[in-house]
Amino acid sequence: MVSLTINGKRLSVEEGTTVLDAARAADIQIPTLCNLEDVHQAGACRICVVEVEGARNLQASCMLPVREGMVVRTNSGRVRRARKVLYELMLSDHPRDCLTCYRNQSCEFQELGHLIQVWDFRFEGERSKTKVDASSASIVRDSGKCILCRRCVTVCNEIQEAGVLNVQRRGFHTVIAPAAELPLGSVNCANCGQCVMVCPVAALRVQDHVDRVWEALADPAKRVVVQTAP
Ligand code: SF4
Ligand code: SF4
Numbered sequence: 001m002v003s004l005t006i007n008g009k010r011l012s013v014e015e016g017t018t019v020l021d022a023a024r025a026a027d028i029q030i031p032t033l034c035n036l037e038d039v040h041q042a043g044a045c046r047i048c049v050v051e052v053e054g055a056r057n058l059q060a061s062c063m064l065p066v067r068e069g070m071v072v073r074t075n076s077g078r079v080r081r082a083r084k085v086l087y088e089l090m091l092s093d094h095p096r097d098c099l100t101c102y103r104n105q106s107c108e109f110q111e112l113g114h115l116i117q118v119w120d121f122r123f124e125g126e127r128s129k130t131k132v133d134a135s136s137a138s139i140v141r142d143s144g145k146c147i148l149c150r151r152c153v154t155v156c157n158e159i160q161e162a163g164v165l166n167v168q169r170r171g172f173h174t175v176i177a178p179a180a181e182l183p184l185g186s187v188n189c190a191n192c193g194q195c196v197m198v199c200p201v202a203a204l205r206v207q208d209h210v211d212r213v214w215e216a217l218a219d220p221a222k223r224v225v226v227q228t229a230p
């Protein structure tokens, strides 16, 4: 077992535990965004940063294993300021059209903004080009809403083993897409929908066929059969 202190609370946890998990076990909440418990740990967003006594830089708690005698602060002024800036930078390259967004009120990015109290757009700059790919029968990709958490990449490659979604290009131009940025409808996607399930925003969503169903129901020449998707 490893002993450490988080926010003045002395804890003892198993070796190999991350600081995030140690904090959660002690009911200390650290905000996260890219992390998905038991599925995806990539350290991509840095929202979960904490201050560790003796360390020069803030550390991503979801990737940081506990060490004997560690003293951690999860909510100091320095941590709160850093979290806010990280969030605001992500927001500066986001469409911010919440009112008409498919994920309004069920969006993890929106919820996080409330939690860390961001009420302003402080940073304006170049925006990534929005590219909507509706070529698939069941999934719509909207790259302009992607926050590059890479959850979908992990799920598609490591859990579903479909190998469809991957990181394409680099830096500011990074996008999550099939190889060569081919349309999703033209590649070997299994339409399992697992990537949609883990996406924290509306960058991946299910195709909405409700209007077509209404039309079919109103057509007396059609017999309508309803089948649920997997
Ligand atoms: S639907 Fe399944 S196979 Fe297709 S991109 Fe998403 S996770 Fe990969
Ligand atoms: S598409 Fe969604 S799950 Fe995939 S990286 Fe972008 S925000 Fe994350």
Ligand code: FES
Pocket (backbone or CB within 6 Å): 031, 032, 033, 034, 035, 042, 043, 044, 045, 046, 047, 048, 049, 060, 061, 062, 063
């Ligand atoms: S939640 Fe830890 S880096 Fe994203």
